[in-house]
Structure formats: C-alpha cells, structure tokens
Amino acid sequence: MRLTGDLTPGTMNSSGSGNFLLVPIPECPLLDCVPNKTVKIVVLGASNVGKTALIVRFLTKRFIGDYEANTGALYSRKVTLEGEEVSLQIQDTPCVTLQDDAEGLYCQEQINRSIYWADGYVLVFSITDNDSYRTIQPLYQHVRRIHPSGNIPVILVGNKSDLLRARQVPADEGETLAAALGGVYFEASARENHEGVHAAFLHLCQEVIRALGGGNGEKRRGGLHLARPKSPNMQELKRRFRQVLSSKVKSATTL
Ligand SMILES: Nc1nc2c(ncn2[C@@H]2O[C@H](COP(=O)(O)OP(=O)(O)OP(=O)(O)O)[C@@H](O)[C@H]2O)c(=O)[nH]1
Numbered sequence: 640m641r642l643t644g645d646l647t648p649g650t651m652n653s654s655g656s657g658n659f660l661l662v663p664i665p666e667c668p669l670l671d672c673v674p675n676k677t678v679k680i681v682v683l684g685a686s687n688v689g690k691t692a693l694i695v696r697f698l699t700k701r702f703i704g705d706y707e708a709n710t711g712a713l714y715s716r717k718v719t720l721e722g723e724e725v726s727l728q729i730q731d732t733p734c735v736t737l738q739d740d741a742e743g744l745y746c747q748e749q750i751n752r753s754i755y756w757a758d759g760y761v762l763v764f765s766i767t768d769n770d771s772y773r774t775i776q777p778l779y780q781h782v783r784r785i786h787p788s789g790n791i792p793v794i795l796v797g798n799k800s801d802l803l804r805a806r807q808v809p810a811d812e813g814e815t816l817a818a819a820l821g822g823v824y825f826e827a828s829a830r831e832n833h834e835g836v837h838a839a840f841l842h843l844c845q846e847v848i849r850a851l852g853g854g855n856g857e858k859r860r861g862g863l864h865l866a867r868p869k870s871p872n873m874q875e876l877k878r879r880f881r882q883v884l885s886s887k888v889k890s891a892t893t894l
C-alpha cells in the first residue's frame with residue numbers, strides 16, 4: 640500500500656500506477672546525493688503483508704496503520720552505514736500474486752522494472768498468511784530470471800510477528816527458506832517494533848554495499864563481481880622485506 644497524507648521530506652511519490660517507474664529514477668531525488676554511494680532496495684511480496692508499513696516504520700519509526708492502495712512510491716534518504724554516508728532509495732511496490740497454474744506469478748511490468756533497477760531485495764510475507772509465504776519462492780525465481788547471474792543481496796521478512804495466535808508459518812520454515820535463497824530471515828512486526836525492522840533493512844544495506852564492492856558504485860549488472868585487490872598492510876610489507884633480506888644474507892654467506 641502507499642503511505643497517505645503528508646509525504647515525509649525526501650520522499651518521491653508516483654501518484655497513479657501510470658507513473659510508476661515509467662521514467663528512470665534520478666540517482667538522488669530531492670537530496671544532495673552522495674556521489675557513487677547509492678543503495679537501491681525494492682520491497683516485494685503478496686498483498687497485505689505489510690510492505691508499506693515496514694518501509695514507513697524503518698524510515699520514520701512510526702506505524703500509521705492505514706494506507707491507501709499501493710501505486711508504488713520511491714523513498715529516499717541519507718543514512719550513515721559503517722561510518723559512511725550513503726544515499727538510500729527504497730521502492731515500494733504493488734503486490735504480486737500467484738497464478739493458479741503452479742509456478743506462475745503475476746508481476747506487473749512496473750515491478751519487473753523495479754527488480755531490474757534494484758541492488759537489494761526485501762521479500763516479505765506475513766506469518767499469518769501461508770499463501771503469502773508460498774509466493775516467496777516463485778518471486779525469488781522471478782528476480783533470478785531478471786538477474787540471472789551474480790550475487791543477489793536478499794533478506795526474507797516474516798512480518799506481523801505480533802499476531803502470534805494467528806501464525807500460519809513457523810519461524811523455522813522462514814529460516815530454511817531464507818537459507819535456500821542465500822539470505823537471512825528476519826521475523827518482524829511493523830506494528831509493534833522498530834528495532835527488528837531497522838535491523839533487517841540495515842543488514843540488507845550492508846549486504847548491498849558489500850556486493851557493490853565496498854559502496855564505491857561498482858555495478859553488479861550481469862552478475863560480474865570482481866573482488867578489489869587488497870593492498871598489502873604494513874606487517875605484510877615488513878615480512879616480505881625480512882624475507883628478501885634473509886635470502887640476500889644467505890646467498891652472501893654461501894659465497
Ligand atoms: N498486526 C499487524 N498488522 C500489520 C503489520 N504490518 C502491517 N499491518 C497491517 O496490514 C495491512 C496491510 O499493510 P500494508 O503495509 O498496506 O501492506 P502492503 O503489503 O503494502 O499491501 P498491498 O498494498 O496490498 O501490497 C494494514 O492494515 C496494516 O496496518 C504488523 O506488523 N502487524
């Protein structure tokens with residue numbers, strides 16, 4: 640769903656699905672961008688699982704509770720990660736739906752564009768809704784089809800953990816699925832708890848920065864991720880120096 644009422648500063652909104660990601664998203668809308676340090680995250684999941692609530696909770700620490708139907712909004716903020724300032728963009732999306740015929744997933748074209756655009760993925764289901772959980776695997780496969788190779792930073796969020804009595808998805812199933820997708824599972828309640836939501840988003844941001852090569856703007860597109868060569872540290876240089884010296888001493892004494 641889309642956040643109603645006043646949009647917080649730094650929030651870009653596309654009113655009406657027609658505008659949803661139809662134009663390229665500016666790297667740093669309404670903000671002084673941090674050059675080459677932009678983390679782009681998309682939040683995906685079935686209907687009513689709390690995608691908007693999670694984003695709003697993370698960015699404002701508040702739970703508003705009532706949102707109008709989601710047409711897709713892009714939220715943008717500057718955050719400090721591991722001591723460095725980063726421009727964070729989070730794309731909210733309309734829901735995806737499972738088709739009756741087995742693995743079919745209905746995903747609007749705008750969502751595909753967001754998936755292509757993003758660097759990191761928050762896959763959300765509600766612990767009270769088994770169908771929303773069943774959507775996750777095909778959804779991940781869909782992301783994989785759009786990014787066929789390379790590392791895909793992803794987290795799995797089981798939302799609405801305050802509704803324990805209505806639980807349909809056990810926590811260990813969430814953990815197992817997250818591990819199979821190569822991500823981490825977070826159980827959270829956008830309604831009752833900011834810390835859990837914050838920890839989840841923060842973890843993903845860190846994963847994205849790692850995947851992008853230390854946040855220096857290298858792009859993962861095409862799946863190619865080259866590790867940056869490490870420069871030798873002082874200890875290592877001293878060790879090499881001693882090695883060279885001792886081999887010279889040896890060859891001098893053998894003469
Ligand atoms: N109890 C409880 N309710 C929640 C929680 N998160 C969201 N909700 C409620 O669930 C409903 C759906 O929340 P949204 O954030 O609009 O969900 P969405 O996934 O964006 O929904 P779509 O627009 O259908 O894609 C709202 O009534 C929220 O108040 C939660 O952690 N606990």
